[in-house]
Amino acid sequence: MEQREALVAVLSDRTVTSKxxxxxxxxxxxxxxxxxTIVNILEPFQIVTTLLSSENQPTVSMVMPILQSLMQNFISTEDIKKEKKKIILLK
Structure with a gap:
């Protein structure tokens, strides 16, 4: 999503790509x-990955609350079903 404008610019440039x-x-x-939709689904995982990667040695006391938060707030079965339906409908 961040590179959408750049992609459009490159694909519009006839010196780079043919029509x-x-x-x-x-x-x-x-x-x-x-x-x-996929970016929105993956965003919490990016945040957690960045947080845990910034630590030299993440401890269980740090990892467990983060995992519990992900499970409770971002990856419930109903949320997954809802997002899957969105993606299918957009096709």
Whole structure:
């Protein structure tokens, strides 16, 4: 999502890509919607990964509350089903 404008700029530049090749590579609005949904789903995991990677040796006392928070707030079965439906509908 962060690189959407850059992708569009490169694919619009005829010195870099031909019109036919650009048309094959360009994502349509539904595909961008899927990307956005996936980014939203993965964002909590990025935050946790960054947090745990910043520590030299994460301890269990740090890891367990983070995992519990993920399980309670971000990856409940209902949330997963809801996001899966969103992605399927966007296709």
């Amino acid at each position: 036919n090749h650009a048309a094959q590579l360009m994502l349509n609005e539904n595909e961008w919607g899927i990307v956005e």
